[in-house]
Amino acid sequence: MxxxxxxxxxxxxxxxxxxxxxxxxxxxxxxxxxxxxxxxxxxxxxxxxxxxxxxxxxxxxxxxxxxxxxxxxxxxxxxxxHLLRQVIKWVDEMLIVHSPVLTERYARSHIWFADDGEMDPLNPPPAERYIVLNGQPYARKVERGQSRQAPDGVYESVAVMAKKRFGQVSYIGFGFRSLPSGAIGEWAQTASAERLAARFRKGDPSKREDWLTRQPAIIIEEGTW
Known part of the structure; x- marks a missing residue:
């Protein structure tokens, strides 16, 4: 045979x-x-x-x-x-639609990566994995429902909707990823952030920055899991 x-x-x-x-x-x-x-x-x-x-x-x-x-x-x-371009476009639009809009900083701070490089969601390059996260320091508070404009959070809710819509043609997951740059990276270097890390993250100080800069993220890959 x-x-x-x-x-x-x-x-x-x-x-x-x-x-x-x-x-x-x-x-x-x-x-x-x-x-x-x-x-x-x-x-x-x-x-x-x-x-x-x-x-x-x-x-x-x-x-x-x-x-x-x-x-x-x-x-x-x-x-x-050629599936993921459409999935990425839809996720990007939904993140903006569901973002708190008090100052619009959050809505303007969704950052996309193709593998390890930052990208334009309207023109994604070939990659094995695409990740989007928010660069504002308060993104984790928003995700915990501490914004009256987004009581159910943003990233996990959009990930659930995307998985329901596109789960047959791509893998879509919710998680946390570190972003040690931009507004969140600057905040992680402040004294208040250091005190917060020292209070809740005992042990190796070198691991505190990773914890301080871990943001809610949506992960998109080809195939289904």
Whole structure:
């Protein structure tokens, strides 16, 4: 038996083909099965996004090669959809909509990262992981519901909504990440912040900055968990 596989929308599908068949027949069967999987993934994406996004095709690592050129014994076909740009845009819009607007500083302080580099959410570069967090020192208080304009917090609520809407096509999670720069980084160097860290974070002083600058964050990745 020959083993082939194809990936689509985060799924890894394996297909076993009888080795007694000719290489041409095995390639044709693998390609047919891959097309069926592509159509299924396109319908999943249509249901989640309201339309079918574009995709790239890789056959044994070769971009846009014919599906029937796949290795008949251990071939790999990958369909990579252009999904995350739309997820990022929606999350960014929802963070602004749900932000407290007393001074608008919070709404203007959502910072996006592609892997380790800061990015424009309207033009995200290729990356394995995208993270958004807020640079204001009081973001954790907002997340705890201490703002009358956002009694349910912001980041976790938006993450839940995003996961409900896009969970079939991408991984979306809520957590905390350190941002030792900007307004939160400046605050972490103040005497009041140092006293707060000394009071609640005993032990190694070098770890206090990380604790002081940990902000609510939304994490977005390709695939589903």
């Amino acid at each position: 020959a083993l082939a596989r194809f990936k689509s929308s985060g799924l890894d599908v394996r297909l076993t083909v009888a080795a007694s068949l000719s290489p041409e027949r095995r390639r044709a069967l693998i390609a047919e099965h891959a097309r069926e999987g592509l159509r299924e993934s396109q319908e999943i994406n249509r249901a989640a996004l309201g339309h079918v996004p574009g995709h790239d095709t890789f056959v044994d690592g070769r971009a846009e090669a014919p599906l029937t050129s796949v290795n008949p014994d251990r071939g790999v076909i990958v369909f990579r959809f």
